[in-house]
Amino acid sequence: MPTDATPTEALLARFLRDLAPLRPLALWAHGSLAGGDYQEGRSDLDLIAVLPDPLTLGTVHGVVRTHRRLRAAPLAAGLHCTYLTPAASGDPGRSHLTWAHGRVTRRPVTPVTRRELHDFGRVLHGGPPAGLLPPVPDRQLGEFVVRDQRDYWRPHVDRARLWRQDVWVDLGLLTFARATVTLRDGRLVSKREALSELAALGAPAEVVEDITRRRYGAPAPRDEAWLARRAGLTRAYLGPAIDELVTVYG
Template sequence: MHTDALLDRFLDELTALAPVAVWAHGSLAGGDYQEGRSDLDLIAVLDRPVTLGAVRRVVTLHRRLRAEPLAVRLHCSYFAPDALDDPERRHLTWAHDHVMRRPVTPVTRCELHAFGRVLHGRTPAELLPPVRDRELGAFVVRDQRDFWRPAVDKAHLWRRDDWIDVGLTTFARATVTLREGRLISKREALRELPALGAPVEVVEDIRRRRYERPAPPTEEWTTRRGELTRAYLGPAIDSLVTTYA
């Protein structure tokens, strides 16, 4: 099943929850979506508070989709219109094949306003409060300082493709947001990284895995890639935070 067909089935299954709106953000909305590699990042606004019954229906819905290969990458947060104002509030979310609660961050909110894709119902501009520049900047600094910087010290994480990819592209996107006040795609982030001093061979590794189908990395390269990334990213985050905190 291809992406559009999966989204159509998801929206059909979601009818029982009577969504006011369903939006896509991230790569799916921003024009850099790579089928089978990119996540499908969605927001569903329901017409009433999220009850225990709604949680059960959400779990059932996503479990029914499990047979579809792309469904493992479909992540969706669920909330009611009266729960949209607080960016710190944690919302019912299906992601990584289980239920959790997590906030809809200022970055996600900005994406929705800037280029969110309406899959059903009302638009982000109709329902979602705008994000102030100061709020966006403060979140980006906090995310780099409190999440990504401590993670750099955990060497085992940086043997994984996803940590390499997201860690470096998120840093580049954070830098541009703080420097210029705008959001960029992962493709743009990969173009920015060499100018920011990132190891070129690691950036090229990310690019190949995102847009081509290279052979699996060797153990030697996996180790070296992690060391190069951590050696670069730690001081780079420290400098960014010092500049913009």
């Protein structure tokens, strides 16, 4: 690898080398890394690996060993990877072996992720997503987005303690903005575009500015009073906004 490789490039190259004993058929990036809005040291690395059928207990152990060997590497804490096999790749509701946040779990590869992979997924190894994943019809994508807003995000708005955390404020508002654009225009947008959209959607300006600073600039000083105020502003906006979105498009 060239000596001027970025930490992100170095991590991806090492991950692919360490993954070699599992004989990956493909490795793809989605999310910010694929969509052109990646911020090194702030954005996660969202990956999909395709492994040969079938996934055995030995495969699971190999996945765990691979990720644990990376733990000390720069940026490794943000590297999340879901493992598909050709036989199990077609169903967007099926959960798959996933390494995320330092542990093994199971997650589906949602219609949003699948559309990202088809539209702008980054191929790191092997063939393109179109060779394995079926296309995502607009109706399937829209139904998933509405369901996600209605059944996941709306109930969580009522859990006040969550919204003192950066991650809930950021993802809650950005996911809502992205959902709005997808349902209205039939397209996916980056987090940067979603931030711009939030202003037009009437989101609290000081909260949008807070997200923008933390993602793209120098975060402003904050205290417990600001965290409480930010949580209140976010919840007061997001609950009715989701209700309206679901009414219009549900």
